[in-house]
Amino acid sequence: MLVPFFWALPWLLLPVLAAAFIRRRPTLDGWAPTEGADAPLVSVIVPARNEAHNVAECIRALRASTYPRLEILVIDDGSDDGTGARAREAAGDDSRVTVLDGEPLPAGWFGKPWACEQGVRRAGGDLIAFCDADMRAGPELVGRTVAALADRRAALLSAIPRQVLGGFWERVVMAQAGMLFLMRYPDAERVNCSPRTRDKIALGGYILVQRDAYLDAGGHRAVRGEVSEDMAIAQRFHALGLEPVLVHAERHLRVRMYRSLAEIAEGWGKNLVRSSGRTAPGPLGAFVPWLLVSGLFFFWLLPPLVLVRGALGIVGWPWVPAAVVAEGAAIAFWAAMYRRDGHNPLYALAVPLGALVMCGILLGSLLRRGTVTWKGRRYAAAAMEAGAG
Known part of the structure; x- marks a missing residue:
């Protein structure tokens, strides 16, 4: 009778492993x-392309900052949806806010690094923050990150935001992306203390840098052809002896990254495969995406698949009882995770669907590895990354 529990052991150990390894440290509340x-x-630089639905609220949140010395530079990166007009309306008569029309995109650049590069040219601060238009900064975010950067004697600080999940697909698929992140980075402090460059990561939604260190590292020009420019710049800093630090900022920063299944597929399709390859040594990076697909299948799709086959009379003892135990453990685990993040735990029942969609996103990205489409632009990613640096 213990055989099913033996085969279901990986799923039964999930909560134990989560409790042992997942840590929310360090947190901005410590400064x-x-x-x-x-x-x-x-100088807060907001690169914005086709962000008319986001940019005004982002600017208003930054304007509400309690930090005493702040300038906000919004770079309208060739938008065709009225982003610039919305940004200027949100800026009002606040002299701290400047909205700039971006220059045409040069060959060999991705759009976001180019917009950031233009913002830095106009920035007057000794500290520069890069803040995506979908970010909602709390009033103390800038002040606390400045304090943390100085206290940790870091050259770069990246803040982990609270993910706001709206519709069904966000809560089902984005949860899978979050779990993949936790599998690789369960403890930000361990990331900070690791001596290995491949362990370093920055989240591009909010990054604060020392200007001199940023320029010494080559700025965004050095990562101009990188799809995941945030991870690339953090790893470049570390390789040059300019330490990056990752902190939890869920109480001071929130984001709703995507609002539809199409946006989720486009966003994670451009980032996940290439960024995951940077986390493993040398040629092993090419196998990481396939390991992600295998892990998603094994943990979240295999048990329900066995149950379906059992219902059809194709398999029996001990696989069906083992699948029952495994699926029960998986549902309990995900229900706890959803409840922790303030969502209905019944979404745990849709985890196999979310895993299936994420597998599709990963496989689709692998099949079209040579190109990336984002915000209406099409990039030859492989060629650009070969020439970056």
């Missing part, structure tokens, strides 16, 4: 916001 007239000027 009081930097204040006073002598605080360094922070």
Whole structure:
């Protein structure tokens, strides 16, 4: 009778492993916001392409910052949806906010690094923050990140936001993306302490850098052809001895990355395969995406598949009882994760669907590895990355 439990052991161990390894540290709550007239000027650069639905709220959130010395530079990167007009309306008469029309995209550049590069040219701060238009900064975010950067004596700080999940597909598929992230980076402090460059990561939604260190590293020009420019720049900093640090900022920063299944597929399709390849040594990076697909299949699709085959009379003892135990453990695990993040735990029942969609996204990205489509632009990613640096 113990045989099914033996075969289901990987699923039964999930909560134990999660409790042992997943940690939310360090957190921005550990640093009081930097204040006073002598605080360094922070230039916040917001690269925005076709972000009319996001940019106004992003700017209003940044304007509400309690940080005493702030300038906000919004780069309208060739938008055709009125992003620039929305940004100027949100800026109002606030002299701290400047909205710039971006220059045409040069050959060999991805759009976001190019927009960031243009923003840096106009930035006057000794500290520069890059903030995506879909980010919603709390009033103390900038002050706390400035304090954390100084206290940790880091050259770069990246903040982990709280993910806001709206519709069905976000809660089902984005949860899978979040789990893949936790599998690789369960503890931000371990990432910070690791001596290996491949362990370093930055989340491009909000990155704060020391200007001098950023320029020494070559800025965004050095990662101009990288799909995952945020991870690339963090790893470049570390390789040059300019330490990056990753912190949890869920109470001070939130984001709703995607609003439809099509956006999820396009967004993760461009990032996941290439960024995952950077996390393994040398030629092994090419196998990481396939390991992700295998892991998704094994943990979240195999048990329900065995149950279906059992219902059809194709398999029996001990596989069906083992699948029952495994699927029950998986549902309990995911229900706890959903409840922890404030979502209905019944979404745990849709985990196999989410895993199936994520497998499709990964496989689709692998099949079209030479090209990337994002925000209406098509890039020859493989050729650009070969010439980056």
